[in-house]
Amino acid sequence: MSSxxxxxxxxxxxxxxxxxxxxPSTIPPGRGAVIDFFINKCGLTNNDITKVFRHRNRxxxxxxxxxxxxxxxxxxxxxxPAQIRKVVLCNPRLFFSSAEGIIQSKLAFLRTIMxxxxxxxxxxxxxxxxTMSEGRIKFAISLLQRLGIEGQELSKSLATQPxxxxxxxxxLIESFKQAENIxxxxxxxMFAIALRxxxxxxxxxxxxxxxxxxxxGFSEKQVSELVRRQxxxxxxxxxxxxxxxxxxxxxxxxxxxxxxxxxCLLALSLETRxxxxxxxxxxxxxxxxxxxxxxxxxxxxxxLTEKCFLDKYVNSNAESLVLRDIYHSAKLET
Numbered sequence: 276m277s278s279x280x281x282x283x284x285x286x287x288x289x290x291x292x293x294x295x296x297x298x299p300s301t302i303p304p305g306r307g308a309v310i311d312f313f314i315n316k317c318g319l320t321n322n323d324i325t326k327v328f329r330h331r332n333r334x335x336x337x338x339x340x341x342x343x344x345x346x347x348x349x350x351x352x353x354x355x356p357a358q359i360r361k362v363v364l365c366n367p368r369l370f371f372s373s374a375e376g377i378i379q380s381k382l383a384f385l386r387t388i389m390x391x392x393x394x395x396x397x398x399x400x401x402x403x404x405x406t407m408s409e410g411r412i413k414f415a416i417s418l419l420q421r422l423g424i425e426g427q428e429l430s431k432s433l434a435t436q437p438x439x440x441x442x443x444x445x446x447l448i449e450s451f452k453q454a455e456n457i458x459x460x461x462x463x464x465m466f467a468i469a470l471r472x473x474x475x476x477x478x479x480x481x482x483x484x485x486x487x488x489x490x491x492g493f494s495e496k497q498v499s500e501l502v503r504r505q506x507x508x509x510x511x512x513x514x515x516x517x518x519x520x521x522x523x524x525x526x527x528x529x530x531x532x533x534x535x536x537x538x539c540l541l542a543l544s545l546e547t548r549x550x551x552x553x554x555x556x557x558x559x560x561x562x563x564x565x566x567x568x569x570x571x572x573x574x575x576x577x578x579l580t581e582k583c584f585l586d587k588y589v590n591s592n593a594e595s596l597v598l599r600d601i602y603h604s605a606k607l608e609t
Contacts, residue, residue, distance in 0.1 A: 312338040316345060317363050318356030327367040343374035347382065352395035366402040378405050381412065388416060390427070393434035401437035415440045422451050423462040424470070436471040450474050453481065458503050469506035476509060487513040491520045492531050505538035519545050527553060527573050537574045549577050551605035555588055558601050562594060 313319040319327075345359065353359055362369065372378055381404065385394050397404060404412065416429070419439060424432055432439060439447070450473045459466040473481055488498045502509060508516070519541055523529045527549075534540055543549055556576065576584065589598045 308338055309341070312341055313363070316356065316359070318360035319363060323360070323364065327364060340374070341370050344370050344372065344378060347374055347378050348398065351382065351398050352391065353399060358399060361399065362402045366406065369402055369405055372405060381405055381409055384409065384412070389430040389433060393430040396434035397437055400434075404437065404440060407440065412440055415442075418444060418447060422447070424467055425462070428462075428464060428467040432467050432471060436474060438474065439471075442474065447474075449478070453478065458499055459506070465503065465506055469502070469509065472506055472509035481509060483513055484509060484511070484516065487516050491517065493535065497535050501535065501538045501541075505542055508538065508541045511541070515545075516541065519549075522549065529573065533572075533574055537578070540574060540577060543577055547606050551602050552576055552584060552588075554605045555598055555602050558598060559588065559592070 310321075310324060313324055314321070348359060348362060353362060369378070382394070385397070389397070416433075419425075419429055419432070450470060453473050454466055454469045455461065457469065459469045476484070485498055485502070488501060489495060493501060511519075520534065522545060523534060523540060524531065540549075553573065556573065576588070579587070585599075585602075589595055589602060592598055
């Protein structure tokens with residue numbers, strides 16, 4: 276590979292690397308190629324380039340180094356300019372890293388413990404992983420494995436919760452103990468989900484959410500069971516929990532026992548799923564076209580896929596146009 280001679284840039288005052296004394300027609304060819312690379316292949320705008328490289332006084336007069344990095348990102352499944360733009364905006368230094376010495380070696384290691392699609396998610400959401408030392412990455416993963424998160428759960432956990440790689444050992448162990456205290460079995464799928472939720476909210480917020488469930492009428496035993504069966508509700512704010520329970524109990528008139536039986540209801544979207552479907556069912560009642568039977572309780576209706584719900588309760592009805600309008604209007608309102 277030929278050596279790359281750096282090209283000094285003038286002070287940037289406008290969003291296109293041009294000063295008043297340097298028009299686009301006089302941009303040195305090398306620098307023009309670099310700008311074209313980031314615009315055409317990485318999806319950046321002129322303003323993006325000015326913003327992300329404002330502290331970098333030099334750009335290379337060749338795109339070869341950048342092409343190598345881009346090829347590695349493409350190999351991770353990030354193939355569209357929009358995807359690459361997000362990576363660049365998150366970590367501009369990435370394109371000035373050694374493709375072979377830094378990026379490729381870390382990808383090779385990640386491929387020994389992660390699925391390709393999970394690596395793609397990890398790089399897309401947190402490309403800063405490539406600025407971490409390989410030793411730090413290996414230590415974090417080793418700690419997770421010692422704590423019982425291995426195999427597919429380790430792969431998925433890293434993809435959905437990249438901060439597992441940067442969180443302190445003390446904080447991780449504390450969160451691990453909290454998950455155990457709630458009743459999750461070490462090494463189980465639910466344990467990994469719970470751990471991600473606990474890390475995302477912190478101990479104080481976690482305690483408040485558990486108290487919130489108690490204040491809403493669930494017994495201490497029911498709270499523990501709810502969380503064990505649906506750990507993702509730990510990621511909901513107290514306000515969200517209250518709104519969902521209030522809606523289901525007061526508007527839909529479901530007893531708390533029903534929510535305890537189907538804790539997944541608390542994980543469903545109130546605005547885009549439960550309220551629109553409830554309004555459709557209320558409209559059907561008023562039309563006397565449909566009476567909710569026991570086997571068609573709102574809990575079951577809420578858990579149907581979008582296609583199944585629309586096919587069964589909207590599209591097959593004589594008033595389908597009206598019902599579709601009610602359904603979509605409710606989504607827009609919320």
